[in-house]
Amino acid sequence: MSAPAVLHELVARANDLAAVVDTVAGELSRADPEGRAGSRLPNAAGLIRQAALELAESAAELTRATQHRPVTFCRMGWGVCPEHGSTLIAMGTVTRCAVFGCGRTWEYKREVVPCAELATHRVVDADGGQTPVCGGHAAYACDSGGYVEPLTPP
Structure with a gap:
């Protein structure tokens, strides 16, 4: 069985x-109207749901x-804003771009999963190695002093 399935x-x-804890809490509240016996059970059920x-x-x-991911996708191992680059802020399970007026949000921790944007550029390293990247990672590479060039359509 795969890890996600587990x-x-x-x-x-x-x-x-x-649900079982909720049922027991209900039974205890009927058996003990003063609520002492099962007073912690609703909290326990909430923690289990969390x-x-x-x-x-x-x-x-x-x-x-x-x-x-198809080879036409960005090959970087973390997500960025596709327009602004490394500008993400995570709050709980929601990630947003911090650039004023951007408004992009994602309902997951985008900065910790591989980028899922289409590659539009390539970053060329000092040894001539090339990595296909999206526009956001290209912006990040430029800001970091990397050599970036647009991909030529096939």
Whole structure:
């Protein structure tokens, strides 16, 4: 079984466990009207659901990171804003470009997964090695002093 499939199975198990804890909490609240016996159970169920969300997000990140990318895609191992380059800010599981007025957002941690943009340029290193990159990574390479040239359409 693949790692994302194992994580999805764990998500289902965690959600089932949270439902059982909710059921037990309900039964205890009826048996103990003062609420002492099961007072921590709603919090426990919430923590289990939070763990399920973290597992689901990890599965999604793993799937994105391991998906096959055609050779026409950027070959960099991390994401950037396709227009502005290395300007990403992550807040929880949402990533946004920090450039005022850009407005681009992604519903995942874009900076930690391989870039999924089409390659429009190539970065040439000192030894003549060439790496196809998107416009955002080309901007980053230029800012870092790299030699960048546009790709010639086939």
